[in-house]
Amino acid sequence: MPSANPLRTAHRGALLHSLADPAEVGVEASFEYVEDGLLLVENGQIQAMGPASELLPQLGREVTLIEHPDALLTPGFIDTHIHLPQAGMIGAYGEQLLDWLQTYTFPCERQFAEPAHAATAASQFIDELLRNGTTTAMVFGSVHRTSVEAFFAEAERRDLRMIAGKVMMDRNAPPDLLDTPQCAYTDSKALIERWHGRGRLSYAITPRFAPTSSPEQLAMAGRLLAEHPGVYLQTHLSENRQEIDWVRSLHPERSSYLDVYDHHQLLGERSVFAHGVHLCDTDCARLAQAGSAIAFCPTSNLFLGSGLFNLPMAERHKVKVGLGTDVGAGTSFSILQTLNEAYKVMQLQGARLHPFKSLYLATLGGARALHLDDRIGSFRPGNEADFVVLDYHATPLITQRLKHCRSLEERLFVLMTLGDDRAIRQTWAAGRRVHQR
The missing domain is CATH 3.20.20.140 (Metal-dependent hydrolases)
Structure with missing residues (x-):
């Protein structure tokens, strides 16, 4: 059964979501990343997303703060x-x-x-x-x-x-x-x-x-x-x-x-x-x-x-x-393992699948394919609070490999190449925790 759903929760951690298709706007304009971010959720919907330093002072006592260390939060x-x-x-x-x-x-x-x-x-x-x-x-x-x-x-x-x-x-x-x-x-x-x-x-x-x-x-x-x-x-x-x-x-x-x-x-x-x-x-x-x-x-x-x-x-x-x-x-x-195979499919055709295009396909691109990007697929305020917590220490191999990464792009690619169900620390749907590893 889903976890209890407090009226208002704030999730603190690294936040990453797609804004657009990299094929249309270029890679740099296609995503938003906040290293120390806060995702504010109320009644199953996203109310705000931004730097923790800006949003934490605005939280009232009724907000339950949930920390997600050593992890990356993305839309479900x-x-x-x-x-x-x-x-x-x-x-x-x-x-x-x-x-x-x-x-x-x-x-x-x-x-x-x-x-x-x-x-x-x-x-x-x-x-x-x-x-x-x-x-x-x-x-x-x-x-x-x-x-x-x-x-x-x-x-x-x-x-x-x-x-x-x-x-x-x-x-x-x-x-x-x-x-x-x-x-x-x-x-x-x-x-x-x-x-x-x-x-x-x-x-x-x-x-x-x-x-x-x-x-x-x-x-x-x-x-x-x-x-x-x-x-x-x-x-x-x-x-x-x-x-x-x-x-x-x-x-x-x-x-x-x-x-x-x-x-x-x-x-x-x-x-x-x-x-x-x-x-x-x-x-x-x-x-x-x-x-x-x-x-x-x-x-x-x-x-x-x-x-x-x-x-x-x-x-x-x-x-x-x-x-x-x-x-x-x-x-x-596993969508992560599916992206692993998608990368290989592109390689066999002499093309590349950029990690941020992969993120798009798994989240906002899927939402657009289903005519649901006004509800899911990104951390846009008003969207339903469906998201995953990806564990940077899911396996010893992932932990070791991430030590050598020099950019967010590399870290994301490692999660998509080496990750599977073990990389999913938590899954949240409509503001409720529906899976805990």
């Missing part, structure tokens, strides 16, 4: 693509995407028809997110309505900002995991009416991907999106070349994989497309025009051999990009 991490039912088969050996789905994913998802299993799995899943410093995630459920009911109930209990949706899937999957266009519409509508906008929860209409949703079901998803302004759309896009060929054979009348979704009115400011490994300039331009986002999932893309996401191309077209762990194809809930 944002995971823009992850699967609740796949945590049970993380690290599954030996397949690429389509065979992996049949061999491992679908059997695991079948278990979520049972409410008790879904409830236990949702609690464990959220524990793992918080243990890794993730305070907001965009989550795929299974085809079963019970999976999303369980997830939202647990997220509501902990007062977390989460987005989730029931998978829509009416073809090219095991018969006992299929719904129908009408069933998907009815269940999704009921979930939207019950959960969307309740507390800090939002709903995402969730066709798994074009091969497993018929044109009729994709049209139904577009209808839902039009009927419920403010809900999200999440699906997969151009992850694997075999998958892309399959989509082409199923939709020969469409000009591209993205055009399948576009034809069914699924692009918009709250639409997030996972992967986008094999996009072209035309696709990126259309995504940017629609205000849609890509979830960059480096760990998953490497693990399944899908390919290397072209972040510089997305930047050229000003496509919104967030970071996704994509558990269970991704092999870690």
Whole structure:
């Protein structure tokens, strides 16, 4: 359970957050850092952020002061693509995407028809997110309505900002995991009416991907999106070349994989497309025009051999990009470890991923991808008080390595390269401590 939430708290420590995308404003203008800072929190929201020397004299006796020595405070991490039912088969050996789905994913998802299993799995899943410093995630459920009911109930209990949706899937999957266009519409509508906008929860209409949703079901998803302004759309896009060929054979009348979704009115400011490994300039331009986002999932893309996401191309077209762990194809809930892999993906393409760009992707960039940067992703006054405390002495290796760092940039890169769940000393959500290592 979350810790008690005093009316007003002040967190003292080194504070770092993104102000903008380094690709747009340059590195130096993209962040704010206060070596000895104070983060003032009231009723779950950030009231002020600045030097401790300036803010400490203003604190009244009713404020609880919390010290965070030898640590770095950043906004909570944002995971823009992850699967609740796949945590049970993380690290599954030996397949690429389509065979992996049949061999491992679908059997695991079948278990979520049972409410008790879904409830236990949702609690464990959220524990793992918080243990890794993730305070907001965009989550795929299974085809079963019970999976999303369980997830939202647990997220509501902990007062977390989460987005989730029931998978829509009416073809090219095991018969006992299929719904129908009408069933998907009815269940999704009921979930939207019950959960969307309740507390800090939002709903995402969730066709798994074009091969497993018929044109009729994709049209139904577009209808839902039009009927419920403010809900999200999440699906997969151009992850694997075999998958892309399959989509082409199923939709020969469409000009591209993205055009399948576009034809069914699924692009918009709250639409997030996972992967986008094999996009072209035309696709990126259309995504940017629609205000849609890509979830960059480096760990998953490497693990399944899908390919290397072209972040510089997305930047050229000003496509919104967030970071996704994509558990269970991704092999870690840790956004830090996901950034480690993202750096390598860029290196393999002859490009660099600057530590402050990594910070942006994990926080403010993810918030912008989810159309939530007015609520989370930075320490802007008025934002929700979701943040993590990164421990400079999490492991002996990190302690030793940080002794040789000469700049904040280096220290941040070391945390992102060597850090994992052990580096998360505490996680706070809406001003409450929801994880303590």
